[in-house]
Amino acid sequence: MSEIQYNFDEKYIFSSTAKKRLAVVGLIGIIITIIGIILIVNSGSGQETGEHALRSTNTEASSLLASSDPGAFVAGMSEEPKEGESHGSPIWLKRVYVSLWQNNIFFTGLALIGVFFLAIQYAAQAGWSAGFKRVPEAMGYWLPIAGIIAVVLFFFAGKDIFHWTHTELYIIGGEHFDPIINAKKGFFFWPADEHPNFPVFWFARMIIFFSVWYWFFLQIRKWSLIEDIEGGSTPYFKMRSLSAIFLVVFAVTSSVAAWDWVMSIDTHWFSSMFGWYVFASWWVAGLALITLMVVDLKEKGLLSVVNANHLHDLGKFVFGFSIFWMYIWFSQFLLIYYANIPEESIYFIERISTHYKTVYYINLILNFLFPFLLFMTRESKRHRIFLKIVAIIVLVGHWFDFYLMITPGTMQLDGGFGFIEIGVTMIFIAMFLYVVFTNLAKVPLIAKNHPLLEESLHHDI
């Protein structure tokens, strides 16, 4: 084993070809989005061509909702003003907004999981990951950009994404007064909940979460770079303390962020599993991205310190947490299914009885069945080609998971999956990867003074 020569000074070079390729992905994304918008605007009915078939299922679903008694109750509850006064945005713009919000939540999660992965490794004093820790480190740099996008998007699209932002819901005795949302207004509008115009509490939380996450990330990164130059164990212990505190902060903030940014879309509905559910989705997607990037760097001839044993561990992570995600998903589903309380089951009726049911079943197949069966054997977790396939499947699958959390609640039956969604996602992929690779190229790829690097080199499972 000792004969292997490791290159501790290797650097990732973000070549101009790679930059051009990402720029092309982004440009194609913009073009596809514009094509999607034009198609919707021209079709007149508000639907893309080729989606007319879905229209019939939609009406079936709504009649199904209205047929039974509890169904009618639920349908009445969730119904939003179709030609509503305040829902001014045309469908194409709403779809762009919703898609932007969904992608921003998804990619925020990927960046956040980069920091969370690092924190777990330090808090547990894990040595195996020391060789590739620059990869999750680079992912964290997306956080401030995600924060800015979230803030800007809220000001432009808040009314289209979040039903609870409409002030007429809170006018007692008014035509649109909603007692359920009114009872929850403190969560959004405190301390100004007597005059709910701007969600001070909600907005402050968003700013605080992004700042706190980014601050912890910058601190960990700072000490990581100091360690590179000075060595010694001081930076390691500093990072360990920071990580331990971050994990506690993360536990609370990630959960509240999930309620704020995702669950509040379905304002009447709530689930006590939701924080876990979003975390599980973020976490396994983030692990898949780390795996994909490590495999990609290895195929470029870099990361000589990473061998099949490290890949095996990453594969086990993806395998295990795919099952964890399914467990959380099912725990949420089973209770709602069994109790069958209309207020709760509307969430699943909106997704299973409508044209979203295709995505709904694809979601389960991509995120559980594929990783479970493909990663079951030991050898498949040690082979790059398998790791790449499963990591991509899991990333796509969890993108659809967030699609399912956000689109049915915001778009109701007008939502779809078409050029707009694909285009916006491509733009996000290009921007995210550009930021990550730029920051990966800034510093040496291997933390050569990491005290546990030697342990990582001898990792053997």
Add this chain to the structure above:
Amino acid sequence: MEIDKYYTIGIYDDDEVVLNAVKKLRAEGIKIYEVFSPFAVHGLDIALGYKRTRLPIAAFLFGLTGTILALTMMTYMMGIDWPMIIGGKNFVALPPFIPVTFELTVLLSAFGMVGTFMVVADLKPFKKPRLFDLRCTHDKHVIAIDLAVNKFSKEEINKLFDETGASEIHDKNF
């Protein structure tokens, strides 16, 4: 009891030494019966040329048995033998069956795996263990070589033990 197994054992103090000794002995063409050590020595299984265990296959098959058993059992009970209305659900509905299916899958694969391992490793009740040296549970590493399956004489093997750094060499017959 009649003695029918003749072994020679080399006792080593250090895991690095025993790892190199195993490589040397195997390079010479000696078949090693077993190495006993108080802790897992990394790379020893590779040096001994052990094939990977097929236990996972057994585990998968036992798990699959559990899955099928659970699903058929519940389908028969709830669908054919004694249908009951619970919460207005279908008699045979998949979601409420999942927890039981999961439990039986895990139970059967765990029990099956332990059982298979005990059969394969010959761990039956009241079996008298063959202890080559009690100190292999404490701080020594023991290489045991079955003389019957090797064409080398005991002297030749003991000489190799000595060369590779064994601290003690004994005979052990059962």
